[in-house]
Amino acid sequence: MTRLNEWTLQLVRRDGRKLRAVALGRARLLFAAAGTGLGLMALGVLLGLFWATRSESSRIAELESELGVLRGERARVNELAARLAEIEQGVGVLRDAVTEGRPEAEAPANIVVRGSSALRSRPDPESETPAWPLAQRGFITRQFGSRPATSREGHTGLDIAAPTGSYVRAIQAGRVEEAGEDPVYGKFLRIAHTDGLTSLYGHNSWLFATVGETVERLEVIALTGNTGRSSAPHLHLELLRNGSLVDPLTVVADHSVRGGAEAPTDTEPR
Known part of the structure; x- marks a missing residue:
């Protein structure tokens, strides 16, 4: 006696020589549907992980590119800082030369440089003018x-x-x-x-x-x-x-x- 809640799946070869029947009960159908759903879910998870990995790889590549740009800018900043230090050193040398005095042989004859006693003692016939x-x-x-x-x-x-x-x-x-x-x-x-x-x-x-x-x-x-x-x-x-x-x-x-x-x-x- 065939139960109403059962299904029969018949598999027939193309030449019709062999017939195979598979009884599908309700439990089997539910199991097959559940397996198919789980498979689709797993496939979706795998696809999501794949796209996430690709996005992360792309972001890593962008960050590496930005890092390279920043390293180049840092190198230029270091060069500018070194140049600025040279300029400041030159300004300091000039300032010291003016404020602290120079050797008499190097100083112009018509100025008195602070800190040079030799220049201060130089006689000046027009000292009152x-x-x-x-x-x-x-x-x-x-x-x-x-x-x-x-x-x-x-x-x-x-x-x-x-x-x-x-x-x-x-x-x-x-x-x-x-x-x-x-x-x-x-x-x-x-x-x-x-x-x-x-x-x-x-x-x-x-x-x-x-x-x-x-x-x-x-x-x-x-x-x-x-x-x-x-x-x-x-x-x-x-x-x-x-x-x-x-x-x-x-x-x-x-x-x-x-x-x-x-x-x-x-x-x-x-």
Whole structure:
């Protein structure tokens, strides 16, 4: 007697010579379905692992590429750091040469370098005359009292064009009253001298003297620059006697400067 919950699977060869019948009960069908489901699940898991492995491999390759780029950038940074160290060392050597003094044979004859007793003791027949504020030849670009068409005020000092880094000298022995940075004058020094005379040196790139220090005539006190309200490297020299502005060209000894048509180097007159 055939049960209703059983199935028969018949397998027949193509030539029809052999017939095979397989009885499939409900339990077998359920087992076959479960096996098929488990197989499909396992296949899905394997496919997921395969794609995950491929993604991880691709990500590893990307990270290795980024790592190579970062190593190259680090090498360039190390090169730049080494170059910067060389530049800083060179600046330090220059600073020491200016502030600590040089051998007398190497120092220019028209400056006094701080720390050099030999230069300080050098006789100067014009030691009482205020000296020219630059150690090298300069070029006057604005005269004292000059006034452009756009302003009603005259220029308060003398503008002398010179390359950045030129030696700025004290025109006379005195004491530093001010040293710092100003929106107009940039890096500046103000020195008090005898007979009520004060001198101001503006737009410098570097200052060597500090407030309260005593400086000598022709001593290097700064390096020229283009700081503050300035459009080109130059020195702004401003003199006052007893609080009143005076023309620097009537006070300082002038034997090395060139003059010419005025070309403003301060963006606004003072």
